[in-house]
């Protein structure tokens with residue numbers, strides 16, 4: 268299994284989201300920038316018990332445009348802190364939240380997932396959707412998650428992962444370079460990281476088949492919007508995006524890559 272790490276720094280990643288990359292991903296996925304949009308947010312919400320209408324304090328690590336934060340605050344009344352390292356994302360998230368009737372339930376913070384700007388034992392839920400593949404130091408991320416969770420608190424997240432079949436190295440390198448991912452885990456790799464910090468794994472799910480179907484959708488959306496993308500960002504970026512998403516589509520069908528979901532509890 269290829270578990271090579273790649274030399275992308277947090278600033279390389281942040282540069283993607285400060286520039287056209289963030290806008291392109293929003294075009295493909297919507298303002299909730301993860302596979303499955305609002306439906307997947309509801310799936311994760313149910314699994315961590317948000318539909319039980321309690322007073323819950325949740326940290327969304329890598330909150331991007333704040334799409335999930337707004338959805339959770341509006342639908343479940345959740346109090347959300349959205350943490351993101353990219354100033355442009357935080358600014359845009361604030362702009363899209365200001366004036367909404369649930370705006371007082373959301374706070375956005377500029378900061379790193381590897382040094383979470385919060386006291387220990389603060390959150391009922393720590394949450395992440397399709398973003399931790401951008402974080403190289405996963406052991407430190409998990410230590411931070413564990414630190415800020417309250418006792419009995421839940422971790423719920425989804426992420427892009429290596430699949431059950433090894434990707435040829437040249438393909439693996441291209442997939443990671445296209446996405447600017449410094450590190451992807453396997454399903455079991457995350458299980459070990461979770462358990463190593465003392466969290467108790469409650470559930471994990473391999474979402475690889477669903478991931479492959481969504482890659483087909485992203486290709487269609489990209490092709491349908493070809494003219495607009497070229498007009499807005501130039502032909503070079505369009506061609507690069509098409510090549511990259513096609514490579515991810517092939518990789519998903521070959522089970523080289525996939526997506527997973529994890530729920531864990533702090534004792």
Ligand SMILES: C[S@@+](CC[C@H](N)C(=O)[O-])C[C@H]1O[C@@H](n2cnc3c(N)ncnc32)[C@H](O)[C@@H]1O
Nearest residue numbers: 299300301329331351352353379380396398401
């Ligand atoms: C795919 S987007 C996240 C999408 C979001 N979870 C959603 O569902 O809408 C990735 C985000 O991770 C942020 N990010 C990357 N590395 C980070 C880090 N080390 N700390 C905090 N945020 C980070 C980026 O700035 C970007 O906004």
